Amino acid sequence: MxxxxxxxxxxxxxxxxxxxxxxxxxxxxxxxxxxxxxxxxxxxxxxxxxxxxxxxxxxxxxxxxxxxxxxxxxxxxxxxxxxxxxxxxxxxxxxxxxxxxxxxxxxxxxxxxxxxxxxxxxxxxxxxxxxxxxxxxxxxxxxxxxxxxxxxxxxxxxxxxxxxxxxxxxxxxxxxxxxxxxxxxxxxxAPIHELTAANWLGFEARSDFICIGNGKHAPNVDSVVWLKKGIWPILHKALPKAVIHVYGAYLPQKITQLNDSSTGFFVRGWATDAYEVMGKARVNLAPLRFGAGIKGKLIDAMCTGTPNVTTTIGAEGMRGERPWNGEIADDPEAFAHAAIKLYCDREAWQMAQYNGIKIINELYDxxxxxxxxxxxxxxxxxxxxxxxxxxxxxxxxxxxxxxxxxxxxxxxxxxxxxx
Known part of the structure; x- marks a missing residue:
């Protein structure tokens, strides 16, 4: 039968x-x-x-x-x-x-x-x-x-x-x-329309850095540790008034214990609305030293008009031949200086935001x-x-x-x- x-x-x-x-x-x-x-x-x-x-x-x-x-x-x-x-x-x-x-x-x-x-x-x-x-x-x-x-x-x-x-x-x-x-x-x-982008907070209305990622995912845990030990000291010295907010569900003690108000490194835990916190930050940091696939945190940043600083692995397979919506760097000093540039340079920041809109609308529609x-x-x-x-x-x-x-x-x- x-x-x-x-x-x-x-x-x-x-x-x-x-x-x-x-x-x-x-x-x-x-x-x-x-x-x-x-x-x-x-x-x-x-x-x-x-x-x-x-x-x-x-x-x-x-x-x-x-x-x-x-x-x-x-x-x-x-x-x-x-x-x-x-x-x-x-x-x-x-x-x-x-x-x-x-x-x-x-x-x-x-x-x-x-x-x-x-x-x-x-x-x-x-x-x-x-x-x-x-x-x-x-x-x-x-x-x-x-x-x-x-x-x-x-x-x-x-x-x-x-x-x-x-x-x-x-x-x-x-x-x-x-x-x-x-x-x-x-x-x-969903494509990013002009009206959507017009409602985003502008360069001056935003402040601070953000880093976000699920704590059950090994690349995210490693990236936060590397950020705290190798990158943030350089950033904090150059921009002492700026702070970073680290968000993520299921963050292990290895990450929560990195919270340090004296250096402006705040571990916040789970964000109930990732778009809301991402849309208030001036720059998103994703120092991924290993990983694969499409990075949701980088997509979320593009969809809220927030430029990304990430690694070659972070941006891999996400943009085709298009310019990145921010900066790509693979060593701590270069990564920190790329973040400083985006944080301080309004023109570079706006161009990065524009590049993110093009990436979403042309590749992820x-x-x-x-x-x-x-x-x-x-x-x-x-x-x-x-x-x-x-x-x-x-x-x-x-x-x-x-x-x-x-x-x-x-x-x-x-x-x-x-x-």
């Missing part, structure tokens, strides 16, 4: 965590995708094995059905058969590893989409190189175990959403992944990206069998390596029921 035809307008999202758009950039990105599918009349179910928090988005108010699921449990198979989704979106490659084989078995005709968020393997291999005191090379990334897992997940998926143009390039040119298996889909932002995403989904959905037949490596991985994931999961499941 053939498999039943899926409900093509039924979407299942399997989340790594429940979306927290006011706490994490990943949560904001997930809500952008949810709104895209709502606007295209999909019935959405969000399933997750993690616990909800006080910062979890109110999905019920959007008509999104929530399901709490268990890892490595056969009950998920029955749930899949009953839902019979037309699309399944995996939130990061680890979720595809855990649930992909169950989806392939119980909903074989569903279009499988991988939301990469960022290339975790790139971020991790960069972090390890920094820890060793070594200069990162692509060879570090290619040889990393996480890279093999992440690339395999991309090949097993029908379509992978890649946020960073840099990451799309290395996946295509270094690994050789067929462009048809990927879609460059950065953050989906959700209206344009909506059409691109919708068209790609239709193309793959309408010819899914042919699409899969051309993905030989993906088919080979399904035939061989997924068996190990499947049987490991079943072994864990069996252990859970043994008294």
């Amino acid at each position: 053939s498999d039943p035809e899926p409900h093509t307008k039924t979407l299942l999202i399997i989340g790594f965590m429940w979306p927290e758009p006011k706490a994490t950039a990943a949560g904001g990105r997930m809500m952008q995708l949810i709104h895209f599918f709502i606007n295209h009349d999909y019935s959405i179910t969000f399933a997750c094995a993690a616990s909800e928090t006080e910062r979890t988005s109110d999905l019920d108010s959007l008509g999104v059905k929530k399901i709490h699921i268990k890892l490595n449990h056969a009950s998920f198979d029955d749930f899949l058969v009953g839902l019979n989704p037309g699309l399944v979106l995996f939130d990061r490659f680890m979720i595809e590893e855990q649930f992909g084989w169950r989806v392939a078995r119980s909903a074989p005709n569903a279009l499988r989409i991988l939301e990469t968020q960022d290339l975790h393997s790139l971020r991790i291999s960069r972090q390890e190189a920094l820890k060793r005191g070594a200069i990162f090379s692509v060879g570090d990334w290619l040889g990393h175990e996480t890279t093999k897992r992440e690339i395999a997940s991309i090949y097993r998926s029908d379509l992978s959403l890649v946020l960073s143009s840099f990451e799309l390039g290395i996946l295509r040119n270094t690994i050789g992944i067929n462009s048809g298996l990927m879609l460059h889909l950065p953050f989906l932002m 959700k209206n344009k990206l909506d059409r691109v995403f919708h068209s790609k989904l239709k193309k793959v959905r309408d010819d899914l069998e042919s699409h899969r037949s051309q993905n030989f490596i993906g088919g080979m991985l399904w035939h061989h390596t997924m068996a190990s994931t499947k049987y490991m999961s079943k072994w864990i499941e069996a252990k859970q029921v043994v008294p």
Whole structure:
């Protein structure tokens, strides 16, 4: 008997965590995708094995059905058969590893989409190189175990959403992944209109620096420590009246203990409205020494007219060939002097703000990206069998390596029921 035809307008999202758009950039990105599918009349179910928090988005108010699921449990198979989704979106490659084989078995005709968020393997291999005191090379990334897992997940998926143009390039040119298996889909932002920009606070009305980032994200923690120890002393000496406000959800003690009113270094914790605090600051600082993907804090700054000072890694894959909305520097002294320049030079500040508007409107316009995403989904959905037949490596991985994931999961499941 053939498999039943899926409900093509039924979407299942399997989340790594429940979306927290006011706490994490990943949560904001997930809500952008949810709104895209709502606007295209999909019935959405969000399933997750993690616990909800006080910062979890109110999905019920959007008509999104929530399901709490268990890892490595056969009950998920029955749930899949009953839902019979037309699309399944995996939130990061680890979720595809855990649930992909169950989806392939119980909903074989569903279009499988991988939301990469960022290339975790790139971020991790960069972090390890920094820890060793070594200069990162692509060879570090290619040889990393996480890279093999992440690339395999991309090949097993029908379509992978890649946020960073840099990451799309290395996946295509270094690994050789067929462009048809990927879609460059950065953050989906509302265009910045003249009236919006006219309502921003101007140069003189703003003061101080800001640094913002989720404390559960290792690049953010490292950046604040580096900022306090290597950059802020130079800045504070040059601009003794300026202070910095460090915001972020889930900040660890390692960060909160850096609070120092005597040097104007204030650790504020979670900002309930990131746009509000960002829009009052004169300059945003993001001294990221490792990381990957699109940086939500830098997008937020552009959307509130706040220039960014960041590193090469911070700006990576975010602007195409366009001028940056601020300054890029990779050593403490250069970073500090770049921040001082933007803070004091009204003309440079206004040009940086203008560059940010152009970056958002030309690269992140959700209206344009909506059409691109919708068209790609239709193309793959309408010819899914042919699409899969051309993905030989993906088919080979399904035939061989997924068996190990499947049987490991079943072994864990069996252990859970043994008294």
